[in-house]
Amino acid sequence: MGDVKNILLVGVGGQGIILVSKMLMAGLMKAGYDVKMSEVHGMAQRGGSVTTQVRFGEKVYSSIIGKGQADILVSFEKMEAARWIEYLKPEGKVVVNNFEIPSMPIATGKAEYPQNVIAALEKEFATTTLDATQAAIEIGNIRTQNIVLFGALVKALGLNEIDWIEILRENLPAKMVDINIKAFQKGMEL
Amino acid sequence: MKKLMSGNEAIARGAYEAGVTVAAAYPGTPSTEILEHMVEYKDHIYSEWAPNEKVACEVAIGASIAGSRSLSAMKHVGVNVAADPIFTYSYLGVNGGFVLVTADDPSMHSSQNEQDNRYYAKFAKMALIEPSDSQESKDFLLEAYKISEEFDIPVLYRVTTRVCHSKSLVELGERVEVGFKPYVKRLDKFVATPANAKIARGKLENKLKALEAYSNTSPLNKAEYNENTNIGIITASVSYLYAKEVFGDKASYLKLGFTYPLPMDLIRDFASKFETVYVIEELEPFMEEQIKAAGIKCIGKEMIPNMYELNPDILAQALLGTTTESKTVDTNVVPRPPVLCAGCPHRGFFYTMSKKKNTVIAGDIGCYTLGAMEPLGALDSVICMGAGISAAMGMAKSFEVTGRDTKVFGVVGDSTFFHSGITGAIDVVYNKGKMIPVVLDNSITGMTGHQENPGTGKTLMGEDTLALDPVDVLKAVGYKTVAVVDPCDLKAMNEVVDAAMNATESYAIVTKRPCVLIKNLPPFKTKCIVETEKCKTSYIDQSMCVGCDVCMQVCKFDAIVKVGEQ
């Protein structure tokens, strides 16, 4: 697959994944890459598992990837990282938000939230764990957690030559820009 | 100018550039955004949400007869609903070009089956076009209208979830001002009497022959030869992109965009140049069967699965035997099924029903399908749009004639009620069914992402209009009692269900409370919390709580209280 890079973003409906993929693509396009993105959505409800795939390089054909092909997996929720891990290259990187959202079988007591996710990830993959949700709360708005993760993703990919602040300005409502710039920078630092 | 677009957005753009003036659809994943984007061109294109796909298709057909270039869009199963008119319109032929977009859903990401709608082209005798990415989704549509008008035939435009919902760069073009075709009264052409149909039938066969000749030279069908290759790949739609990903320049390709009638001469010529010929297509062997029937040697479904969507990985494994290395991690991953939103009005109804013994509940397609999920588990069947009421009618009749006293409820949403629930509801009163239709009216088409419908008082183009109330409709078709209830008021909900179960005359229920995700609703000012002195096991996630207080009504220990201004 040559020099094409594959990014897999996963999480739970309502966490703001689609917006991050959109801004990621906007930045990559500006930098002159061929970009393709695929998202699976349908149900309007909040709470299901959500994924988007972003691929960029000189020339990209398929918009989707199979198992063992993502260069980086960014998970907005802890257990989701483990759910999608097979899609990562064995030498790929994981960026995971240390935040738990119990799914229905867990909420109803039929199953337990797995205790050892981070350790299990770390054992097999280069893993960066961050408290994006906590950081977002400290910044003043829990809903900026996605932008904290966006910052961490950009850092992990080394895409520093793109002006991401500009992208944030272009894609967010004016009154949300400043707080999200803070969130983005926080993500770059964590 | 280049723009990043999803396939759906590109189809809307293509309609604009092709000079379309009328578009009609019923929402359904993965097709919904086509018409949502069509509104961006409202200065040029009239677009509407029709109550169902058959109506949408007929509106577009009417516009075509009147001389407009028209488009109708729907998900794959929607074409089943719209099938009646298309089978005849292909006999009649068009005036203004007519394109029916079918958005198929291989792997059933958001559907009840994964039927391969390419067979509709062959079955109904329409031309078939399959774009593979956003650029083609726009460009091929312009060719589709030319074909429709030149060959006097409807065009089936088939996309899939991955075409609809993938984004890539699209080079935009200008709108071609085709204007409209004059309307001339033509009884011989547009009146499908048996005598006219018999003549049209013969003509249609000739049109298909002419289309096959066109197919062999169509700019939509292209051979791509790479040097020193002994593998030839015949492919279409997204499968082409996956094949390129896997084989790169180690194979040659015959990439087909116009796939019915197939360009058999082109295929024969291409296939003759290679030792191995693969036919790579998602789902059924639609092309492969025809190619093999023409006596051309090729390999397809012997190696490639005919179920679920393909991807480069699956192809590499099937054809090259190579697998990409991947690893799992050692932890227990719990499933995360979609669930009704916190505070979803449907919960109150399903909670009430889950406590009722000796009842059967037929469900339907919409968010409320999730009423079947544990812990509610309050649905017994889900088949297709509208069956919530009519299948329940059949169950009730079966129980009645075989002497069983199970009570049957049939559940549909507001949009589904207008789609095809009404006819079922009429059947129940007409044929004295002992079942209770329940319309869960949340004032929106919820699952597909909040589209207007005949009950919302707004059109797709943003105009105010009459808001049809299911209560009035049910009364008008003859229900003696139509009980209206707030589903989040559990006591009232329970009373209504009990009254319905004991009713001796026709009885229908309409629950009314808006979907919690509708924008611009007045925000809930109160939230619920668990008093930790009274309960140590439960908690309420404050970022999710909408203050519906159903939990307060359910808790036997009064451990939940409301906080915030009342």
Ligand code: SF4
């Ligand atoms: S989107 Fe609306 S109707 Fe659908 S589950 Fe959520 S609250 Fe209920």
